[in-house]
Amino acid sequence: MKHLLNKFEIERLLAVLTLAFVCICMWGCSEDRxxxxxxxxxxxxxxxxxxxxxxxxxxxxxxxxxxxxxxxxxxxxxxxxxxxxxxxxxxxxxxxxxxxxxxxxxxxxxxxxxMTDSIIWGGGMPNSIRLWKIGESQHQIKLKKLTEGCSGEFGITSVKQWLDGKFIARGDKSLNAGGDSCQYAVLDTISGTLTYKRLDKNLEWIKVCDDVRAWGNEVYCVILDNEGEKSLVLKNKQDTISAPRKFAIGGFWGDMIKLSGNICSINSDKITCSDVIWYGNGDGLKFYQNDELVVEY
Known part of the structure; x- marks a missing residue:
């Protein structure tokens, strides 16, 4: 009887030691909250x-x-x-x-x-893209990658409206890539494809653009000058869209265009800027009018 009791106690001790060993290996038996x-x-x-x-x-x-x-x-x-x-x-x-x-x-x-006036893009490009439209829930599209006449991928930092109802995806410096490197990609959200390409003769001019998008069949481009003296907005390579102010930073935000601190619209190739100024996310959610803070969230 004494021998059986000792054996039982030994088995219990081994069970406790085994649990302790497992806990140590798992960084301690813990309660997570x-x-x-x-x-x-x-x-x-x-x-x-x-x-x-x-x-x-x-x-x-x-x-x-x-x-x-x-x-x-x-x-x-x-x-x-x-x-x-x-x-x-x-x-x-x-x-x-x-x-x-x-x-x-x-x-x-x-x-x-x-991406558009009401859609924000995110996710794991180029393998997939997440679209979040105002009034709807976010959804993800898995992408099939294709290449046409070029090689290599690039980090995608911009996705904006393009020709034929598609979207242009590019990197910060991808439009200037030389050799046979891919310079941009065309995103088709209907077919779920992302096609890498080099610029053809009709589009070579956008290599100088700091930002680019299309309205219908027309291609618009923002070219920035560090001093703001030579910054301009182009349409189809040769047509200059008159800007109501000088700007050293800027680009397209959906259907709007930001020229330095001004948020502006483009209608019939005329740029009209509001009198409300936003200095950027570094200043937070603050908007000014005549140097006075008028909106803050």
């Missing part, structure tokens, strides 16, 4: 809908608390639950006109750029 912050962080402007509405992206922080038997208590702070909102930037209002928050636990890189 996740707490999401009530508010949202990192708010920045990601697009302009028109001359009065702006899109703002943000995210929620979470704290994952771990407490183990053989390890001290520790926290891991990460982010997720990305949120897209629409605000009025000409008149101060109580809050956003519309918001939608993703249920994704981790970040999806949702706010990589503005």
């Amino acid at each position: 996740v707490r999401w912050n009530e508010g949202f962080s990192g708010a920045e402007i990601v697009g302009f809908v028109d001359d009065s509405l702006v899109m703002v992206g943000s995210y929620q922080m979470r704290t994952e608390s771990h407490e183990g038997i053989f390890e001290p208590y520790w926290d891991v702070v990460e982010s997720g639950h990305e949120r897209l909102c629409v605000y009025n930037y000409r008149v101060q209002e109580d809050g956003p006109r519309w918001c939608d928050t993703l249920g994704e636990y981790n970040m999806t890189n949702a706010f990589r750029g503005q």
Whole structure:
């Protein structure tokens, strides 16, 4: 009887030691807790809908608390639950006109750029793209990569409207790539294809563009000069669109064009700028009129 009791106790001891060994290998038997912050962080402007509405992206922080038997208590702070909102930037209002928050636990890189007047693009280009349209939920399109007469890929930093109802995807310096390197790509969201190409003779002129997009069958280009004296907006290589002010920074935001701090519209090849100024995300969600702060979120 004594021998059997000792054997039973030994088996229990071995079970406890086995559990302890497993806990040590797994960094301690722990109780994990996740707490999401009530508010949202990192708010920045990601697009302009028109001359009065702006899109703002943000995210929620979470704290994952771990407490183990053989390890001290520790926290891991990460982010997720990305949120897209629409605000009025000409008149101060109580809050956003519309918001939608993703249920994704981790970040999806949702706010990589503005694609149209109402769509923000993000995700893991060039293998897939996530589209987030105002009034709708974000969805993902898996992409098939093709090449036509060129080789190599590039990091995609811009996706904007292009000819034939498609989109032009390019990198910061890809349009200037030499040799047989691919210079841009055409995104077809219907077929789910991303086709890498070199510029043909009709499009070679856009190599000098700092930003480029199409309206219908017309190609528009922004060329920047560091001093702002020679910056200009071109249409189809030769036609210059008169700008109402000098600008050293700028580019297309959906159907709007930013010329330094001014948000402007283009109608019938005429650029009209609002009297509201936005200095960029470095200044936060602040808009000025006659040097006075008029809107802040």
